[in-house]
Amino acid sequence: MASLARKLRRENKTVGFVATMGALHEGHLSLVEEAGKMSDIVIVSIFVNPAQFGKNEDFDKYPRDLTADAALLADYNVDYIFAPNVEEIYQAGFSTYVYVEGLTETLEGEIRPGHFRGVATVVTILFNTIRPDFAFFGQKDAQQVAVIKKLTRDLGFDTEIVVLPIIREETGLAMSSRNAYLSEQERQAATIIYKGLKAAKSAVREGERNTVWLAEIVRQKIAEEPLAEIDYIAVVDNETLEPVDKIDDREILVAIAVRFGRVRLIDNTILNRKQ
Numbered sequence: 001m002a003s004l005a006r007k008l009r010r011e012n013k014t015v016g017f018v019a020t021m022g023a024l025h026e027g028h029l030s031l032v033e034e035a036g037k038m039s040d041i042v043i044v045s046i047f048v049n050p051a052q053f054g055k056n057e058d059f060d061k062y063p064r065d066l067t068a069d070a071a072l073l074a075d076y077n078v079d080y081i082f083a084p085n086v087e088e089i090y091q092a093g094f095s096t097y098v099y100v101e102g103l104t105e106t107l108e109g110e111i112r113p114g115h116f117r118g119v120a121t122v123v124t125i126l127f128n129t130i131r132p133d134f135a136f137f138g139q140k141d142a143q144q145v146a147v148i149k150k151l152t153r154d155l156g157f158d159t160e161i162v163v164l165p166i167i168r169e170e171t172g173l174a175m176s177s178r179n180a181y182l183s184e185q186e187r188q189a190a191t192i193i194y195k196g197l198k199a200a201k202s203a204v205r206e207g208e209r210n211t212v213w214l215a216e217i218v219r220q221k222i223a224e225e226p227l228a229e230i231d232y233i234a235v236v237d238n239e240t241l242e243p244v245d246k247i248d249d250r251e252i253l254v255a256i257a258v259r260f261g262r263v264r265l266i267d268n269t270i271l272n273r274k275q
């Protein structure tokens with residue numbers, strides 16, 4: 001991959017990069033499509049990164065099907081699929097990790113200690129190997145976006161981070177590889193998440209500015225669904241992830257994590273953005 005990337009740079013080709021863990025769905029494909037529009041060459045990585053999974057998380061059972069993923073990508077303008085094995089990314093004796101201070105202690109970072117260290121480390125390795133001009137990430141993982149933008153700036157990567165909207169099913173459920181774990185009943189129940197987000201968003205449109213109350217609107221809506229167990233509902237600055245009291249001119253994110261049985265889903269929306 002590194003020597004291919006070197007060759008592409010010598011040929012003055014712009015490279016667009018989409019990092020994934022496979023089990024591809026339309027959310028991933030929206031990133032791939034935009035990468036095709038913005039760059040000469042599109043590289044998609046498929047790597048289930050052990051470093052970002054906690055001990056009791058789903059690393060072993062995370063869905064893996066490279067053949068199906070490659071078949072989906074065949075309909076898109078993808079030049080290379082990079083599917084390294086764990087030993088290629090983490091070579092024997094590996095001991096260097098990237099830790100993004102300040103953004104990784106809250107929300108997902110609080111509940112999943114070490115998760116963002118794993119994400120930041122693998123993204124650094126992938127960026128160093130591929131040296132993309134553009135890298136595409138989904139707003140679905142809003143905290144991940146904030147962390148990757150920060151690490152790109154702090155470590156001086158010459159890569160532009162492009163963030164694309166959350167792709168949802170018709171029911172409003174945000175697409176996620178983990179949706180495959182949901183039973184039919186849980187999948188139906190999980191549509192309450194988007195209803196909660198929409199309720200807060202329409203309250204903002206109608207003039208509500210108090211974020212404590214906005215979080216409460218989301219909480220009440222989700223509480224209507226008996227199968228839903230809320231991990232957190234947070235109203236924060238989309239860039240710094242710091243809690244905010246009032247909706248103002250900054251982009252204000254409401255980020256939520258909800259469990260349905262053993263499946264934990266995250267979702268979010270920017271309250272004061274139209275789409």
Ligand code: AMP
Nearest residue numbers: 020021027137138140141165166167175
């Ligand atoms: P993952 O395979 O879960 O690591 O996700 C790879 C990339 O796809 C990340 O940038 C995610 O934010 C993005 N992604 C996952 N689900 C969605 C979605 N429903 N809409 C948009 N982007 C998504």
